């Protein structure tokens with residue numbers, strides 16, 4: 001066992017996030033239409049005397065460097081199944097906003113899993129890798145597969161989706177994160193006493209993805225967690241308005257937030273919206289990215 005393996009893993013945006021009522025296990029059934037976007041973390045694993053994690057990048061100080069890190073949990077889970085010690089140095093080059101509703105931790109979990117599988121020669125099947133991903137978190141299987149997919153159950157049961165074109169996005173990064181369980185709890189509070197419908201994917205939205213129709217996708221974007229994220233962070237309404245005023249076709253909170261996502265007509269428009277968002281002072285950073293993006297990929 002020698003050398004290192006590096007895996008590149010994309011962020012995601014949820015183009016539709018339909019949320020059902022809370023289940024007895026505390027999770028919510030979802031119709032979660034994931035789209036991988038071209039913002040990436042890179043996870044590098046190198047043999048070491050013991051499990052160790054380091055992280056670089058603008059948000060590195062917000063990433064846990066102990067065994068709660070999803071990348072560490074992935075290495076431990078794979079090693080445990082194959083009767084080996086998870087003695088690796090995991091380095092995360094983090095470009096995905098932390099606690100931003102873009103599945104950065106999930107990306108690192110999927111990336112570390114694929115990287116350790118290659119480093120250790122464990123030869124895990126795709127099914128085994130996906131099963132470990134689902135144990136790590138609801139979003140982790142999608143980080144492995146990328147592209148676009150419908151996630152049902154708590155989001156971990158994936159059906160790949162066809163995407164017929166390139167979509168151009170701007171992501172406005174907020175100051176500070178939002179906790180995913182806290183946002184789901186706020187959803188429960190806001191929907192208390194109402195009949196929460198069973199979550200279902202929108203055929204119109206799936207068709208817009210399949211045909212690569214940006215205007216139709218803009219009309220169909222939907223996030224049931226958005227009212228909860230806005231209730232917890234009312235200032236996000238200003239960011240959403242600033243992006244649409246700058247020419248975005250549509251705006252929504254990405255997953256549990258607080259990152260906000262703006263769908264643009266084309267790459268030039270995306271750059272203009274990003275500049276206007278930054279100038280508006282309603283976000284910490286504005287990032288441009290195209291979709292779909294490939295899932296976790298060994299790059300070195």
Ligand SMILES: C[C@@](CO)(OP(=O)(O)O)[C@H](O)COP(=O)(O)OP(=O)(O)OC[C@H]1O[C@@H](n2ccc(N)nc2=O)[C@H](O)[C@@H]1O
Nearest residue numbers: 026027028101102103137138139154155180181184255256
């Ligand atoms: C909301 C979504 C949308 O894709 O992601 P983010 O926007 O936060 O990235 C996901 O459902 C988040 O997935 P993930 O971040 O993997 O969550 P998990 O670790 O599985 O669960 C964390 C907590 O979120 C809540 N949770 C998560 C998924 C789900 N279907 N129902 C839930 O109620 C539960 O309180 C759970 O304890």
Ligand SMILES: Nc1ncnc2c1ncn2[C@@H]1O[C@H](COP(=O)(O)OP(=O)(O)O)[C@@H](O)[C@H]1O
Nearest residue numbers: 063069070098099100101102103104105106108
């Ligand atoms: N590798 C990791 N990168 C980022 N956060 C991680 C990681 N492992 C565990 N976490 C924890 O997961 C929380 C959620 O982070 P993240 O996955 O970036 O956001 P989100 O769930 O909103 O997409 C963080 O606050 C952090 O405590």
